[in-house]
Amino acid sequence: MALLALVIAILIERYYHGNQSVARDKLSSDNWYFSYLKFLDKSFGDKSWYRAWLKEVFEVILPAVLVFILFKLFDDGFVASVIMLALMVLILVHTFGPQLPSKQLQGYFGAMENDDSQAAYEYAKTYTGKESDSEDTMIQDVTDSIFYNIESQYFSVAIWFVLLGPAGALLYRMLLWQQQENKLGEFGQKIHYGMEWLAFRLSALTYLLAGDMAQGIEHGKGKFFDLQVSGKELLNLVANGSMGGSYEDDSACAANHCAISLSQRAGVILFAIIAVASFLGWTFV
Template sequence: MTFLVLLLVLWVEKFSAWRHAIQQDGPWLRLLAKAERQPDFVESPWLGIVLLVVLPLAGLTLLLSLLEPLAYGWLALPVHLLVLIYSLGRGDLLAALGPFRDSWRRGDSEAAYLVARRDLALEADSEGALLQQVQGHMLWQAYQSFFAVIFWYALLGPLAALAYRLLALLGEHAEQPALRERAVHLRHAFDWLPARVLAASFALVGNFVAVNRALLHELLSWDISAAQLVINVGRVACEIPAPELGAAGVGSLDSLWQLLVRAAVLWYALFALWTLFL
């Protein structure tokens, strides 16, 4: 059933608008705001983790335990699908990059700065730095929106996928520094393994020799962030040239996207083999 859900997620992502309808964070964000106003949660941020992450996971566990014994487990399939879709990242990466790509292709650096600030929340001091930030944004968003989520779903099921997304939301939206710090540390632990699996995938579908030479010593480091690792390995594996305004710069974004697509195909092929032989 796991591989079927992973295939259905691709279909939903490509051919429907269900993702935007399912990814409704309003109730959870209101619960977060209410919890942050309570003195007990301010003094003990772990209570916030329990309320905002552990309790939803406990509810999902109870629901699945009730559904999985019925109809050979097929009644649980819609729940798996809904949870996995909810756990994917927010927004449409390609749509968000569209205005920047158009401005950069025209050579209009001023418009590119404006749309990068408006659509991607990115700023830089030079054209080259801006393009590098956009390249990094593409790699990181693809990882945290898709690869990390399907990795944990394939490995441990919907509970792990939902835990990853709730921790990500908590790290992004929590206003209490202590609560945000706990969420960021837990997410760093969640990111350690999938980020390195993706880095290895980039090496296999990209320039293996360059990745091995430049970044092998960082693969097992706990201190390097998942974002830094994924971005560095992606650029090296894709052999990104020096930043350049115009069509060549847009071509670097296309090359990175193709690298991500090849890595996704590799992952799905491995998931299929895993399903067949285990």
Template sequence: MSFLVLLLALWVEKFSSWRKRIQHDGPWLRLLTTLEGRPQWAERPWLALGVLVLVPLLLLGLLLLLLKPVAYGWLALPVHLFVVIYSLGRGDLLAALGPFRDSWRRGDAEAAYLVARRDLGLEADDEAALLQSVQGHLVWQAYQSFFAVIFWYALLGPLAALAYRLIALASEHASQPALREAAVQVRHGFDWLPVRVLAASFALVGNFAGVSRALLHELLSWDISAAQLVIITARAAGETPEPVIGEAGVSSLDGLWQLLVRAAVFWYAVFAVWTLLI
């Protein structure tokens, strides 16, 4: 059933508008605001994070437990699909990149700076740094929006996928520094394994030697962030050229996207074989 859920999730992602309808964070964000507004919770960031993450997981687990003996468990399929779609990243990455790509292709650096700040929340000191920031944004958002969720769902099921998204939301939206830092630490742990699996798949679908050199010294490192690791290995795998303004710069973004697509196809193929074997 898990592989069917992933196929359906991919169809929903590409060919329907259900994702926008499902991804409503309002109730959870209101709970976050409520906890942060109460001193007894603000002083206990780890306990607050536990409530924010474990309560939804407990409710989901009870629902799945109730549905498991009904119709051979197939009634749980729509719940799995709902959770996976909700757990995917927010926004449309390619649509957000569109205005920047148009400005960069025209060679209009000033417009590119403006749309990068407005649409992507990125700033840089010069043109080369700006394009590198956008390249990193593309890779990181693709990882945290899709690959990490698929990894945890395939490995541990919907509870793990939902936990990853809730922790990511806490790290992004928490206003209390202590709570945000606790969420960042937990997310770093969640990212440690899937980001290295993705880096290894980059080596298989891209430049193996380049990824090997980039990954060799950081493979088991706890200190390097997931964003740094996935960006470094993606650039090495895609043999990304030096950043330049114009069509060549846009082509570098296309090359990274195609690398990500190949890695996604590879993951689906591996999961399909794994499903058949077990």
């Protein structure tokens, strides 16, 4: 069922991205989650026991546990299976995206093609959240952000969906939402770090298969099993190495185009691995 849910979710993704529908952004909106956090603060914020790790359990773990229980309680019978499949697809589409780098960077690529450096810097800053001190640094920052955004918005969601079911995908996304708003506590940071440490390394293997394996291995050598090396750091090393040194075009942002192309090939490989795992019965759902 995991494979079927992923196929349907990907088809929905292609439809929304192809039609540039604003409905896609609404499907991935985190408004409900932060409304839930406000409700918790209003209800328990003044309680002495509502502190530290227990607060984070309520904020992040509890919704994921409830989703897990829901799927375990209603997994028998044809009608129940159809309903559960629909809920899986809804959760996947909700936790995916919402936008692909190729769409987010349209303005950036256009500015680079027109030699409008100032506009390119502004678009790059919006995308990466960084101030670049040179064009080379800007291009590298955009490349790293492409790898991270595709990983965190798609690959890791799919991996944790396969490993822990819809609850895993939702848990990762909720942690990411809090991390992006700098609201993640120490307990949540450890869970988020662990989830990215594993998922990003699994994805790094697909980049090795999709690109220059020798260079990718050389860049990540000795760091793959190092607990002190974050998933983001390892993925950037391996993915950048897997691009090799030559690109299909000679434009200033050729590395950025190459990063998107490499990520697309890695995504195909990841989906193929998930398909095989599903047929062998190795998936959670």
